[in-house]
Amino acid sequence: MGTVVVVLRWLLVVGGVMMMAVLLACSGSEVALVTRIAFGSCANQSAPQPIWDAIINFDPQIFIWLGDNIYGDNRHPFKLFGKERTVGPWKNVPRFVPSSEHEMQSRYKKAKNNPGYSRLQEKTKVIGTWDDHDYGLNDAGKEFGGKINNQRLLLDFLDEPQDSPRRKQAGVYASYTFGPVGRQIKVILLDTRYHRDPLFSDGSILGSLQWTWLEKELTGPPSAITIIGSSIQVISNLSATTGPLFYMESWGRFPKERTRLFKLISDSKRGGVFFISGDVHFGEVTRYDCASVYPLYDITSSGLTQAVEKAVPLPLHFIVRFAACLTPTTMRVMDKSCRYRSCTYGQPNFGAIEINWDATPVTLKFDVRDANGLPVTSVNISLLELQARKIDPTAIMKAGKCQKHCCLEVNLPWLVRYRLAILFFCSLAVFLLALIGGGYAVISVLVRCFHKCKLE
Incomplete structure (x- = not known):
């Protein structure tokens, strides 16, 4: 009898070891050391998408969609005059209208079956959130009626499991943790659409439930690096400097929300936090030094197919680049690594993050890369730079009338703004x-x- 018990115990131990091995094998993508992450936004499913080759050559372990993963709404032609006027103070027809469920499904199918994207999916973990055009309507917020159905379509596109909490909650926000203990990377993806109040309201972007969730994520177990993905820019406040010609969406148009976000990061004492964003059809890196915690970076990559320079004829590209140089740059990272003087890039691009865990201290490299995979603007920092310490914004502001990386564009003199x-x-x-x-x-x-x- 004793022999039988011993044998049974031995079998249980062996079985447990084998089960653990199977679990580790199945979740290998979760515990493997992550050193390369790519991200992007604004991919028109009907446009050529050669940039996937460059992304695949970068060989990321994770790819993050930051919104406008498809262009699901319908756009009326640009008309200033005529019976149906879509622009101007006398417009009588909305320029953007929602599409049907069948149209949305068809566009998602076309995007998912793109040969380049299909090859990326075979070897890379893909996660993501949405922005307005895949949410269902340009610049839409919580008032949009099609958001519940379109949430299901997005999660189907991302191959989200049927029992995922994301399919039951109001909004597509989510978090993921990758890598072994001590070298973990936490990715927090925000939903800046589902609960967002109207523009110009200075109301809420995330809504009360998502704010509560975000606070738990930031004050939860620590991770070496925390990436917060926002479909709209967090630090850049160009939306305040391009008016009244046009207005871009950003956290800067909801000042109270952005202040709350910075305070939450500061109060959490969490190290290694930075932002990635999309939406604006150009790439740049911005930095904010007055968040009372440590320098906060925002790497903006937009878009995979849509870009400001593609919207104008080639001979007029110099006008776009000249205008980019004229926009205030108090938050933009400007150095010799930039391909253009403005340190913005208006051609198709993707974002790249490289972590050197073997370096002492650990180093991070942020890139915006072109369609050939070449950097157009880069930032190299030590992870030690993103560790909690007390910063006095008042002292920094006293050091200069408008200190670099501290003076938001909304605080600039009106002549400059x-x-x-x-x-x-x-x-x-x-x-x-x-x-x-x-x-x-x-x-x-x-x-x-x-x-x-x-x-x-």
Whole structure:
């Protein structure tokens, strides 16, 4: 009998070891050391997507969608005049309208079956959140009626398990932890659409339930690195400097929410936090030094297919780059690594994060890379730089009238803040004056010719 008991115990031990081995094998992507992460946004499913080759060559272990993973809404033509006017103060037709469920499914299917993306899925863990165009409507927030159904379609696209909490909650926010203990990377993906109050309201972006969830995530078990993914920019506040010509969405348009976010990070005493974002159709790296914790970085990559320079003819690209140089740059990281003087990049791009765990101290490299996989702007930092310490924003502000990486664009003198609009309207005025002057000169010549012919 004793022998039988011993044998049974031995079998249980062996079985337990084998079961543990199976579990470790099945969850290998969770415990393997992560050194390379790629991310991107704004991928029109109907446009060519050659950039997947560069992303695959980067060989990321994780790829993060940051929104506009498809363009699911329908866009009416740009019309200033006519019966159906989609732009201007006299517009009578909305430029963007929601599409049907069948159209959304068809577009997701087309995006998922893209050959380049399919090859990435075979070897890379893919996670993500959404932005407005895959949420269902341009610039939409909590008022959008199709959000419940479209949440299911997004999660299907991301291959989210049917029993996932994300399928039962209001919104697609989620968190993931990768890597072994001591070298873990936590990825927090926010939902900046489902609960967002109207623009210009300075209300809430995340909603009360998501704020409670985020606080638990940040005050929970520590991780070496914490990446917060936001579909809209967190630190850059260009939305305040491009008006009244046009307005971009960002956390800067909800100042109270952004202040609350910075305070939550500071109060959590969590080290290694930085942001990644998309939405704006250009790439840049921004930095905020006055968050009372440590420098906060925001690496913006947008888009995989959509980019500001692609929206204008090639001969006019210099105008876009010139305008980028004119926008205030108090938060943008400017150094010699930038391909262009403005340190923004308006062609298709993706974001890349590399972690060197073997370095002492551990180092991080943030890149925005072009369609060939070459960096267009980069930042190299030590993980020690992202460790909690007390920063006095008041002291930093006293050091200079508008200290670099501390003075938000909304605090700039109005002449600097609105210089892009001032230049535009002055140029328009000069053009109109030249047009009027030229017209007057032509009319004067014609009148003289008429009188001369009459006299003869």
